[in-house]
Amino acid sequence: MMTTLVAARISVSPGRVGAVINRNVGALRSGPSYWVVLISGFFEPLLYLLSIGVGVGALVGDLTFDGQTMSYAAFVAPAMLAVSAMSGALAETTFNFFFKLKYMKTFEAVLATPVRPFEIAVGELVWAVIRGSLYTAIFLGFMVAMGLTTVAGALAAFPATVLVGLAFGAVGMWVSTLMRGWQDFDLLGTGQFALFLFSGTFSPVQNYPVGVEILIQLTPLYHAVELVRALCTGIVGPGILVNIAYLAVMGVGGLWLASRRVEKMLCL
Amino acid sequence: MTTETTTVRGAGDPRPLRPVVAVVERYLTLYRRLWQASVFSSFILPILFLVSIGIGVGGYVGSIEGVDYLSWIVPGVLVSTAFQICVGESTYPVLGDFKWVRAYHAMRAAPVQPKDIVHGHLLYMIFRVQLSIVAFLLVVVFFGGLHSPWALATLPICALLTAAVVTPVTAFAATIESDSYFALLFRFVVIPATLFSGVFFPVEQLPVAIRPVAYASPVWHAVELSRAATLGRAPSWPIVVHIGYLLLWAVVGLLAARRAFARRLED
Amino acid sequence: MADQSLISARGLVKRFGDFTAVDGIDLEVAPGEAFGFLGPNGAGKSSTMRMIGCVSTPTAGELRILGMDPVRDGTRIRARLGVCPQLDNLDPDLSVRENLTTYARYFGVSRAEARRRADELLEFVQLSDRANGKVEPLSGGMKRRLTIARAMVNEPDLVLLDEPTTGLDPQARHLVWERLFRLKQRGTTLVLTTHYMDEAEQLCDRLVVMDGGKIVAEGSPRALIENYSTAEVVELRFADGLDSNAQYAAKLDGIGERVDPLPDRVLLYADDGDAAVAEVHRRGLSPASVLVRRSTLEDVFLHLTGRTLVD
Ligand SMILES: Nc1ncnc2c1ncn2[C@@H]1O[C@H](COP(=O)(O)OP(=O)(O)OP(=O)(O)O)[C@@H](O)[C@H]1O
Numbered sequence: 001m002m003t004t005l006v007a008a009r010i011s012v013s014p015g016r017v018g019a020v021i022n023r024n025v026g027a028l029r030s031g032p033s034y035w036v037v038l039i040s041g042f043f044e045p046l047l048y049l050l051s052i053g054v055g056v057g058a059l060v061g062d063l064t065f066d067g068q069t070m071s072y073a074a075f076v077a078p079a080m081l082a083v084s085a086m087s088g089a090l091a092e093t094t095f096n097f098f099f100k101l102k103y104m105k106t107f108e109a110v111l112a113t114p115v116r117p118f119e120i121a122v123g124e125l126v127w128a129v130i131r132g133s134l135y136t137a138i139f140l141g142f143m144v145a146m147g148l149t150t151v152a153g154a155l156a157a158f159p160a161t162v163l164v165g166l167a168f169g170a171v172g173m174w175v176s177t178l179m180r181g182w183q184d185f186d187l188l189g190t191g192q193f194a195l196f197l198f199s200g201t202f203s204p205v206q207n208y209p210v211g212v213e214i215l216i217q218l219t220p221l222y223h224a225v226e227l228v229r230a231l232c233t234g235i236v237g238p239g240i241l242v243n244i245a246y247l248a249v250m251g252v253g254g255l256w257l258a259s260r261r262v263e264k265m266l267c268l
Numbered sequence: 269m270t271t272e273t274t275t276v277r278g279a280g281d282p283r284p285l286r287p288v289v290a291v292v293e294r295y296l297t298l299y300r301r302l303w304q305a306s307v308f309s310s311f312i313l314p315i316l317f318l319v320s321i322g323i324g325v326g327g328y329v330g331s332i333e334g335v336d337y338l339s340w341i342v343p344g345v346l347v348s349t350a351f352q353i354c355v356g357e358s359t360y361p362v363l364g365d366f367k368w369v370r371a372y373h374a375m376r377a378a379p380v381q382p383k384d385i386v387h388g389h390l391l392y393m394i395f396r397v398q399l400s401i402v403a404f405l406l407v408v409v410f411f412g413g414l415h416s417p418w419a420l421a422t423l424p425i426c427a428l429l430t431a432a433v434v435t436p437v438t439a440f441a442a443t444i445e446s447d448s449y450f451a452l453l454f455r456f457v458v459i460p461a462t463l464f465s466g467v468f469f470p471v472e473q474l475p476v477a478i479r480p481v482a483y484a485s486p487v488w489h490a491v492e493l494s495r496a497a498t499l500g501r502a503p504s505w506p507i508v509v510h511i512g513y514l515l516l517w518a519v520v521g522l523l524a525a526r527r528a529f530a531r532r533l534e535d
Numbered sequence: 536m537a538d539q540s541l542i543s544a545r546g547l548v549k550r551f552g553d554f555t556a557v558d559g560i561d562l563e564v565a566p567g568e569a570f571g572f573l574g575p576n577g578a579g580k581s582s583t584m585r586m587i588g589c590v591s592t593p594t595a596g597e598l599r600i601l602g603m604d605p606v607r608d609g610t611r612i613r614a615r616l617g618v619c620p621q622l623d624n625l626d627p628d629l630s631v632r633e634n635l636t637t638y639a640r641y642f643g644v645s646r647a648e649a650r651r652r653a654d655e656l657l658e659f660v661q662l663s664d665r666a667n668g669k670v671e672p673l674s675g676g677m678k679r680r681l682t683i684a685r686a687m688v689n690e691p692d693l694v695l696l697d698e699p700t701t702g703l704d705p706q707a708r709h710l711v712w713e714r715l716f717r718l719k720q721r722g723t724t725l726v727l728t729t730h731y732m733d734e735a736e737q738l739c740d741r742l743v744v745m746d747g748g749k750i751v752a753e754g755s756p757r758a759l760i761e762n763y764s765t766a767e768v769v770e771l772r773f774a775d776g777l778d779s780n781a782q783y784a785a786k787l788d789g790i791g792e793r794v795d796p797l798p799d800r801v802l803l804y805a806d807d808g809d810a811a812v813a814e815v816h817r818r819g820l821s822p823a824s825v826l827v828r829r830s831t832l833e834d835v836f837l838h839l840t841g842r843t844l845v846d
């Protein structure tokens with residue numbers, strides 16, 4: 001029993017994963033509003049960048065970070081980029097995934113076909129990352145246009161945002177399999193917002209008391225922000241290896257746990 | 269067989285009805301169940317926000333218009349919190365009561381009129397928002413974020429804002445069929461209104477072309493009034509203009525909401 | 536007559552845009568009566584019920600409920616109605632009891648009285664043990680009973696039930712029927728819609744058959760069967776059935792009062808079923824199966840509309 005489960009999990013058919021993704025593409029055609037919602041996902045982080053980065057940035061002036069002086073907007077922009085990658089992926093793998101899992105019974109129907117739980121998880125994740133990457137690509141375009149990073153910085157940062165999307169998407173998917181109901185999403189949303197506020201997004205974490213700083217360094221968005229900011233600003237140190245490892249573990253672990261949960265919930 | 273078919277039996281007498289009160293009671297019964305969940309969104313998050321931006325970023329800003337940045341954004345965060353609660357409670361829950369729960373249809377089948385539902389919801393929302401504002405003010409006092417006893421005036425200001433926001437948003441929610449329009453409402457209206465209505469930086473910093481949009485937002489008027497109150501000074505425009513503008517939204521919104529509810533529950 | 540009626544309709548019409556859902560119907564429902572609307576999907580039953588419930592305005596025609604005009608006195612009328620809509624609209628975030636007490640408050644019932652009635656009604660629909668539980672985990676039949684209890688919370692003069700038992704298993708249906716029967720015995724006027732002949736026969740003193748927005752027949756279940764059918768019906772199935780049923784029907788012509796070929800069987804309407812079967816064999820036909828049964832409302836409906844009622 002155990003070996004067949006493991007074997008089933010390892011043999012992934014790209015065709016079947018593609019079919020899972022294709023279903024999501026099909027859902028896109030369901031209505032014009034979904035299109036607009038999907039496409040305009042980059043809008044929120046951009047607004048934050050303009051409001052806090054530029055608006056409040058005018059009050060702040062310049063800021064010294066890692067020994068280099070930069071405008072406040074240039075400091076905030078990479079963080080908004082990382083947030084964008086996170087929330088783009090999470091939007092698919094939490095709310096939409098939960099809805100499909102619990103209410104639309106989409107996966108129950110899919111699992112009646114040769115498609116396996118792990119393939120569903122991979123398919124959903126890839127789709128989520130495609131969605132998130134769409135936002136980060138547009139956002140990077142704005143950053144270059146506003147002079148907040150260089151073209152080289154943008155090219156280096158893009159793959160990093162894909163990794164961020166994979167990491168958060170996978171963990172988000174696992175978390176949604178543990179959700180009891182919609183009210184749990186309030187908690188998730190609160191957690192996401194707290195990360196958004198305190199992961200070195202709006203001010204360097206070094207400003208916090210040491211205890212808080214260490215605590216923040218344990219949380220995921222901090223690593224995403226650090227990595228993306230390093231690549232956007234060009235201030236790259238060996239620390240980014242830790243960031244990359246952290247995010248990679250999130251991605252692999254989340255995916256594994258998520259598919260195990262889907263299997264438990266739907267195949268037994 | 270009798271001819272007395274129109275005699276009132278039991279509690280059928282429609283006169284002593286207080287349907288609005290009954291509608292408010294339903295919301296309060298629900299709230300008693302769900303208030304714990306709302307503590308996060310309507311209380312803890314705003315405080316975290318204040319800490320991150322007010323203190324974290326505020327350290328770099330120094331002072332603005334003669335006060336520290338934290339004191340300056342306290343009224344802004346206060347109003348934007350009220351605003352978020354209003355929009356949150358007037359979108360998905362309202363559409364849900366039309367579409368999925370069909371609670372409004374159930375009320376409609378009883379002697380409750382569409383306008384009673386609109387009024388009941390509005391009264392409940394005012395209560396909800398006042399509760400959050402009181403809690404917020406209590407915490408902010410300890411941060412030293414209030415500079416005048418006039419800060420208490422933020423309560424009626426937020427009540428007025430509630431009426432100005434809840435009514436048009438419920439009208440919108442009563443008109444649409446799909447909840448994905450809410451995502452658009454949040455993205456293109458609510459978040460911009462929060463970020464560019466003088467909550468975090470003076471609207472004078474906005475490009476001249478965009479400024480009128482901020483002036484058009486009820487949030488800006490409520491922020492101006494509240495900031496004047498907590499800092500104990502005069503608002504940028506005459507008080508009557510701010511209040512009159514918010515009242516305009518409330519009245520037009522109320523008419524729109526009553527119309528939208530009557531339409532949707534009719535067919 | 537009209538001033539005695541709880542419901543009185545003349546030429547009642549409901550249109551949605553260009554589409555006519557209810558097409559000029561006449562109705563009288565007397566106090567204490569159990570009155571039914573029988574008809575297939577889309578017949579206009581719910582549209583009629585919603586007009587009677589004063590939540591939908593008639594497009595044309597005359598309608599008086601409890602002697603009042605639904606457009607002008609809608610609120611006063613609704614105060615005396617109990618409504619169980621086709622789709623349950625219970626409040627999932629409230630407990631079972633709170634669903635009743637909250638609803639009672641809409642009618643201006645005092646809090647203490649609402650509680651008393653809620654407990655009494657929960658007893659009546661046998662949900663007392665679930666009073667403090669949530670609504671969501673209730674079974675379909677329990678939810679339906681709760682909705683019926685909710686419709687009683689204002690002690691209505693007239694109860695409207697739109698498909699009270701659709702989707703319930705036989706046991707749950709019988710429990711609902713039994714409760715509705717008790718209501719009827721207490722003298723409550725019931726108006727209900729249904730797809731089920733057995734339900735109509737069990738509960739209704741009088742019913743109308745609706746099809747395409749029109750009333751196609753009216754009377755007591757007994758009278759309808761007598762007028763539109765025969766005492767017995769013979770169902771014949773032939774081994775090579777399906778395509779050839781029409782040919783068999785031709786060969787059966789003249790037996791009983793009427794022959795009706797359906798895709799899967801041929802129906803023979805006759806007052807004496809056994810005699811008809813004997814005649815079938817005498818003509819040299821040997822059906823694969825033969826069933827003689829009493830006539831039901833289904834046969835009435837089939838005769839009136841040429842279509843079956845359910846599924
Ligand atoms: N609000 C509406 N807008 C447009 N058409 C409607 C509306 N309500 C009902 N209809 C149409 O009117 C017709 C009659 O509907 P109604 O719900 O009254 O049928 P019914 O007899 O109750 O059917 P069922 O047995 O399926 O409940 C249907 O064709 C339906 O599509």
Ligand SMILES: [Mg+2]
Binds near residue numbers: 580581582621697
């Ligand atoms: Mg119906």
